[in-house]
Amino acid sequence: MEVLNPHCGVHRDARGVVRLTICNAGSLNILSSAVTNGVREGFEKLAKDPDIRAVILAGQSEKSMIGGADIKEMAKLDQKSAEAFITQLRDLCEAVRKFPAPVIARLPGWCLGGGLEVAAACDFRIAAHDAMFGMPEVRVGIPSVIHAALLPRLIGWGRARWLVMTAENIDAPTALAWGLVDKVAPQGGLDAAVEHTVKALLECGPQALRSQKALLRQWEELPLTESVNLSVGVFGQSYLTGEPQRLMQGFLDRKR
Structure with a gap:
Protein backbone atom coordinates (compact mmCIF):
# COMPACT_ATOMS: atom_id res chain seq x y z
CA MET A 1 0.00 0.00 0.00
CA GLU A 203 -17.45 -4.43 -18.02
CA CYS A 204 -18.52 -0.89 -18.92
CA GLY A 205 -16.80 1.70 -21.08
CA PRO A 206 -14.58 3.73 -18.71
CA GLN A 207 -15.27 7.05 -20.45
CA ALA A 208 -18.98 6.26 -20.65
CA LEU A 209 -19.06 5.60 -16.89
CA ARG A 210 -17.30 8.89 -16.13
CA SER A 211 -19.74 10.69 -18.40
CA GLN A 212 -22.69 8.93 -16.76
CA LYS A 213 -21.52 9.92 -13.27
CA ALA A 214 -21.16 13.55 -14.32
CA LEU A 215 -24.65 13.48 -15.87
CA LEU A 216 -26.20 12.01 -12.73
CA ARG A 217 -24.65 14.80 -10.69
CA GLN A 218 -26.16 17.39 -13.04
CA TRP A 219 -29.55 15.63 -12.99
CA GLU A 220 -29.59 16.08 -9.19
CA GLU A 221 -29.43 19.85 -9.66
CA LEU A 222 -31.31 20.63 -12.89
CA PRO A 223 -35.01 20.75 -13.82
CA LEU A 224 -36.22 17.76 -15.85
CA THR A 225 -36.43 19.38 -19.31
CA GLU A 226 -32.98 20.89 -18.90
CA SER A 227 -31.60 17.49 -17.81
CA VAL A 228 -33.10 15.81 -20.89
CA ASN A 229 -31.84 18.43 -23.33
CA LEU A 230 -28.37 18.67 -21.79
CA SER A 231 -27.82 14.95 -22.26
CA VAL A 232 -28.27 15.12 -26.06
CA GLY A 233 -24.90 16.84 -26.43
CA VAL A 234 -23.26 14.47 -23.95
CA PHE A 235 -24.52 11.52 -26.02
CA GLY A 236 -22.94 12.98 -29.13
CA GLN A 237 -19.67 13.70 -27.38
CA SER A 238 -19.38 10.06 -26.31
CA TYR A 239 -18.64 9.19 -29.96
CA LEU A 240 -15.48 11.31 -29.80
CA THR A 241 -13.95 8.80 -27.35
CA GLY A 242 -14.12 5.86 -29.76
CA GLU A 243 -15.77 3.71 -27.09
CA PRO A 244 -19.19 3.35 -28.79
CA GLN A 245 -17.63 2.28 -32.07
CA ARG A 246 -15.32 -0.27 -30.42
CA LEU A 247 -17.78 -1.71 -27.90
CA MET A 248 -20.78 -1.81 -30.24
CA GLN A 249 -18.73 -3.51 -32.94
CA GLY A 250 -17.53 -6.03 -30.39
CA PHE A 251 -21.14 -6.71 -29.41
CA LEU A 252 -22.15 -7.17 -33.06
CA ASP A 253 -19.21 -9.47 -33.73
CA ARG A 254 -20.15 -11.71 -30.79
CA LYS A 255 -23.74 -11.95 -32.06
CA ARG A 256 -22.64 -13.43 -35.39
Whole structure:
Protein backbone atom coordinates (compact mmCIF):
# COMPACT_ATOMS: atom_id res chain seq x y z
CA MET A 1 0.00 0.00 0.00
CA GLU A 2 1.32 3.43 -0.97
CA VAL A 3 0.96 6.04 1.79
CA LEU A 4 -0.14 9.37 0.29
CA ASN A 5 -0.21 11.03 3.72
CA PRO A 6 -0.57 9.82 7.33
CA HIS A 7 -4.33 9.34 6.92
CA CYS A 8 -4.61 8.06 3.36
CA GLY A 9 -3.22 4.81 1.99
CA VAL A 10 -3.71 3.69 -1.60
CA HIS A 11 -3.44 0.29 -3.25
CA ARG A 12 -3.92 0.11 -7.01
CA ASP A 13 -4.29 -3.14 -8.92
CA ALA A 14 -3.49 -3.94 -12.54
CA ARG A 15 -7.11 -3.24 -13.57
CA GLY A 16 -6.95 0.40 -12.48
CA VAL A 17 -9.06 -0.25 -9.36
CA VAL A 18 -7.88 1.74 -6.32
CA ARG A 19 -8.57 0.88 -2.70
CA LEU A 20 -8.26 4.07 -0.67
CA THR A 21 -7.87 3.25 3.01
CA ILE A 22 -8.47 5.75 5.82
CA CYS A 23 -5.51 5.30 8.16
CA ASN A 24 -4.48 6.26 11.69
CA ALA A 25 -7.97 7.39 12.68
CA GLY A 26 -8.58 5.08 15.65
CA SER A 27 -10.46 1.80 15.68
CA LEU A 28 -13.68 3.42 14.41
CA ASN A 29 -11.99 5.59 11.75
CA ILE A 30 -13.15 8.89 13.21
CA LEU A 31 -12.94 12.08 11.14
CA SER A 32 -10.83 14.68 12.90
CA SER A 33 -9.82 17.73 10.88
CA ALA A 34 -6.46 16.10 10.11
CA VAL A 35 -8.06 12.85 8.92
CA THR A 36 -10.70 14.70 6.89
CA ASN A 37 -8.09 16.80 5.11
CA GLY A 38 -5.79 13.83 4.52
CA VAL A 39 -8.52 11.77 2.85
CA ARG A 40 -9.68 14.75 0.79
CA GLU A 41 -6.14 15.34 -0.42
CA GLY A 42 -5.98 11.69 -1.45
CA PHE A 43 -9.16 11.94 -3.50
CA GLU A 44 -8.03 15.18 -5.12
CA LYS A 45 -4.69 13.66 -6.13
CA LEU A 46 -6.30 10.51 -7.55
CA ALA A 47 -8.90 12.57 -9.44
CA LYS A 48 -6.15 13.74 -11.81
CA ASP A 49 -5.44 10.17 -13.00
CA PRO A 50 -7.57 9.38 -16.07
CA ASP A 51 -6.76 5.65 -15.93
CA ILE A 52 -8.49 4.94 -12.61
CA ARG A 53 -11.56 2.78 -13.27
CA ALA A 54 -13.05 2.71 -9.75
CA VAL A 55 -12.24 3.57 -6.14
CA ILE A 56 -13.14 1.47 -3.10
CA LEU A 57 -13.27 3.63 0.04
CA ALA A 58 -12.43 1.58 3.14
CA GLY A 59 -11.45 1.99 6.77
CA GLN A 60 -8.34 0.48 8.28
CA SER A 61 -10.34 -1.66 10.73
CA GLU A 62 -13.40 -3.85 10.32
CA LYS A 63 -15.32 -1.80 12.89
CA SER A 64 -16.20 0.97 10.45
CA MET A 65 -15.48 2.75 7.17
CA ILE A 66 -16.03 6.02 9.04
CA GLY A 67 -17.60 5.95 12.49
CA GLY A 68 -18.39 9.66 12.48
CA ALA A 69 -16.84 13.06 13.07
CA ASP A 70 -14.55 13.66 16.04
CA ILE A 71 -16.70 14.64 19.04
CA LYS A 72 -13.58 15.39 21.14
CA GLU A 73 -12.61 18.03 18.60
CA MET A 74 -16.18 19.30 18.06
CA ALA A 75 -16.79 19.76 21.81
CA LYS A 76 -14.18 22.55 21.85
CA LEU A 77 -15.49 24.52 18.86
CA ASP A 78 -17.13 27.95 18.75
CA GLN A 79 -19.25 29.39 15.93
CA LYS A 80 -16.31 30.35 13.72
CA SER A 81 -14.24 27.20 14.24
CA ALA A 82 -17.38 25.04 13.89
CA GLU A 83 -17.99 26.49 10.43
CA ALA A 84 -14.34 25.84 9.50
CA PHE A 85 -14.59 22.24 10.79
CA ILE A 86 -17.76 21.44 8.87
CA THR A 87 -16.45 23.16 5.71
CA GLN A 88 -13.54 20.71 5.71
CA LEU A 89 -15.97 17.80 5.91
CA ARG A 90 -18.09 19.34 3.16
CA ASP A 91 -15.00 19.57 0.96
CA LEU A 92 -14.20 15.88 1.54
CA CYS A 93 -17.75 14.85 0.62
CA GLU A 94 -17.58 17.01 -2.52
CA ALA A 95 -14.22 15.49 -3.49
CA VAL A 96 -15.91 12.08 -3.30
CA ARG A 97 -19.10 13.18 -5.07
CA LYS A 98 -17.18 14.92 -7.86
CA PHE A 99 -14.54 12.20 -8.25
CA PRO A 100 -14.58 11.41 -11.99
CA ALA A 101 -14.75 7.60 -11.65
CA PRO A 102 -17.21 5.53 -9.60
CA VAL A 103 -16.61 5.35 -5.83
CA ILE A 104 -17.77 2.35 -3.79
CA ALA A 105 -18.25 2.68 -0.02
CA ARG A 106 -17.20 -0.53 1.79
CA LEU A 107 -19.31 -0.47 4.96
CA PRO A 108 -18.54 -2.83 7.84
CA GLY A 109 -19.71 -2.08 11.36
CA TRP A 110 -20.74 1.45 12.27
CA CYS A 111 -21.55 4.24 9.83
CA LEU A 112 -22.72 7.30 11.72
CA GLY A 113 -23.13 11.03 11.17
CA GLY A 114 -20.29 12.40 9.07
CA GLY A 115 -19.47 8.85 8.04
CA LEU A 116 -22.92 8.40 6.56
CA GLU A 117 -22.60 11.76 4.80
CA VAL A 118 -19.38 10.57 3.13
CA ALA A 119 -21.05 7.26 2.27
CA ALA A 120 -24.01 9.13 0.75
CA ALA A 121 -21.56 11.04 -1.46
CA CYS A 122 -20.24 7.73 -2.86
CA ASP A 123 -21.86 6.15 -5.92
CA PHE A 124 -22.44 2.74 -4.35
CA ARG A 125 -22.82 1.60 -0.76
CA ILE A 126 -22.16 -2.05 0.10
CA ALA A 127 -22.76 -3.07 3.69
CA ALA A 128 -21.73 -5.97 5.88
CA HIS A 129 -24.58 -8.12 7.22
CA ASP A 130 -24.24 -6.57 10.68
CA ALA A 131 -23.59 -2.93 9.69
CA MET A 132 -25.44 -0.19 11.57
CA PHE A 133 -26.38 3.28 10.35
CA GLY A 134 -27.50 6.46 12.06
CA MET A 135 -27.41 10.25 12.23
CA PRO A 136 -26.90 10.99 15.94
CA GLU A 137 -26.02 14.68 15.68
CA VAL A 138 -29.17 16.08 17.34
CA ARG A 139 -28.36 14.02 20.44
CA VAL A 140 -25.14 15.98 20.89
CA GLY A 141 -26.69 19.38 20.20
CA ILE A 142 -25.98 19.92 16.51
CA PRO A 143 -28.09 19.43 13.36
CA SER A 144 -27.11 17.05 10.57
CA VAL A 145 -25.90 19.28 7.74
CA ILE A 146 -23.89 19.37 4.48
CA HIS A 147 -24.29 16.06 2.62
CA ALA A 148 -27.08 14.87 4.86
CA ALA A 149 -28.94 16.88 2.18
CA LEU A 150 -28.40 13.87 -0.10
CA LEU A 151 -30.45 11.63 2.18
CA PRO A 152 -33.95 12.76 1.09
CA ARG A 153 -32.90 12.12 -2.51
CA LEU A 154 -31.72 8.63 -1.58
CA ILE A 155 -34.40 7.43 0.80
CA GLY A 156 -37.24 9.97 0.64
CA TRP A 157 -38.23 12.75 3.00
CA GLY A 158 -40.00 10.66 5.61
CA ARG A 159 -37.12 8.25 6.21
CA ALA A 160 -34.51 11.02 6.04
CA ARG A 161 -36.53 12.98 8.61
CA TRP A 162 -36.65 9.88 10.82
CA LEU A 163 -32.87 9.42 10.71
CA VAL A 164 -31.89 13.03 11.37
CA MET A 165 -34.62 13.89 13.92
CA THR A 166 -34.94 10.72 16.04
CA ALA A 167 -31.20 9.87 15.93
CA GLU A 168 -32.21 6.19 16.06
CA ASN A 169 -29.90 3.69 14.35
CA ILE A 170 -31.07 1.27 11.69
CA ASP A 171 -29.58 -2.12 10.79
CA ALA A 172 -28.32 -3.28 7.42
CA PRO A 173 -31.55 -5.02 6.25
CA THR A 174 -33.52 -1.85 7.06
CA ALA A 175 -30.93 0.29 5.27
CA LEU A 176 -31.30 -1.95 2.21
CA ALA A 177 -35.10 -1.82 2.31
CA TRP A 178 -34.96 1.99 2.59
CA GLY A 179 -32.51 2.30 -0.33
CA LEU A 180 -29.76 3.72 1.89
CA VAL A 181 -27.41 0.92 0.81
CA ASP A 182 -27.35 -0.95 -2.49
CA LYS A 183 -26.33 -4.38 -1.26
CA VAL A 184 -25.94 -6.25 2.02
CA ALA A 185 -23.25 -8.93 1.96
CA PRO A 186 -23.67 -12.29 3.71
CA GLN A 187 -21.48 -12.92 6.75
CA GLY A 188 -17.82 -12.91 5.71
CA GLY A 189 -18.73 -11.84 2.17
CA LEU A 190 -18.20 -8.07 2.19
CA ASP A 191 -15.13 -8.04 -0.04
CA ALA A 192 -16.73 -10.52 -2.45
CA ALA A 193 -19.79 -8.26 -2.73
CA VAL A 194 -17.55 -5.24 -3.37
CA GLU A 195 -15.61 -7.21 -6.00
CA HIS A 196 -18.86 -8.22 -7.73
CA THR A 197 -19.71 -4.54 -8.14
CA VAL A 198 -16.17 -3.73 -9.31
CA LYS A 199 -16.39 -6.43 -12.00
CA ALA A 200 -19.72 -5.03 -13.21
CA LEU A 201 -18.14 -1.56 -13.54
CA LEU A 202 -15.12 -2.96 -15.39
CA GLU A 203 -17.45 -4.43 -18.02
CA CYS A 204 -18.52 -0.89 -18.92
CA GLY A 205 -16.80 1.70 -21.08
CA PRO A 206 -14.58 3.73 -18.71
CA GLN A 207 -15.27 7.05 -20.45
CA ALA A 208 -18.98 6.26 -20.65
CA LEU A 209 -19.06 5.60 -16.89
CA ARG A 210 -17.30 8.89 -16.13
CA SER A 211 -19.74 10.69 -18.40
CA GLN A 212 -22.69 8.93 -16.76
CA LYS A 213 -21.52 9.92 -13.27
CA ALA A 214 -21.16 13.55 -14.32
CA LEU A 215 -24.65 13.48 -15.87
CA LEU A 216 -26.20 12.01 -12.73
CA ARG A 217 -24.65 14.80 -10.69
CA GLN A 218 -26.16 17.39 -13.04
CA TRP A 219 -29.55 15.63 -12.99
CA GLU A 220 -29.59 16.08 -9.19
CA GLU A 221 -29.43 19.85 -9.66
CA LEU A 222 -31.31 20.63 -12.89
CA PRO A 223 -35.01 20.75 -13.82
CA LEU A 224 -36.22 17.76 -15.85
CA THR A 225 -36.43 19.38 -19.31
CA GLU A 226 -32.98 20.89 -18.90
CA SER A 227 -31.60 17.49 -17.81
CA VAL A 228 -33.10 15.81 -20.89
CA ASN A 229 -31.84 18.43 -23.33
CA LEU A 230 -28.37 18.67 -21.79
CA SER A 231 -27.82 14.95 -22.26
CA VAL A 232 -28.27 15.12 -26.06
CA GLY A 233 -24.90 16.84 -26.43
CA VAL A 234 -23.26 14.47 -23.95
CA PHE A 235 -24.52 11.52 -26.02
CA GLY A 236 -22.94 12.98 -29.13
CA GLN A 237 -19.67 13.70 -27.38
CA SER A 238 -19.38 10.06 -26.31
CA TYR A 239 -18.64 9.19 -29.96
CA LEU A 240 -15.48 11.31 -29.80
CA THR A 241 -13.95 8.80 -27.35
CA GLY A 242 -14.12 5.86 -29.76
CA GLU A 243 -15.77 3.71 -27.09
CA PRO A 244 -19.19 3.35 -28.79
CA GLN A 245 -17.63 2.28 -32.07
CA ARG A 246 -15.32 -0.27 -30.42
CA LEU A 247 -17.78 -1.71 -27.90
CA MET A 248 -20.78 -1.81 -30.24
CA GLN A 249 -18.73 -3.51 -32.94
CA GLY A 250 -17.53 -6.03 -30.39
CA PHE A 251 -21.14 -6.71 -29.41
CA LEU A 252 -22.15 -7.17 -33.06
CA ASP A 253 -19.21 -9.47 -33.73
CA ARG A 254 -20.15 -11.71 -30.79
CA LYS A 255 -23.74 -11.95 -32.06
CA ARG A 256 -22.64 -13.43 -35.39
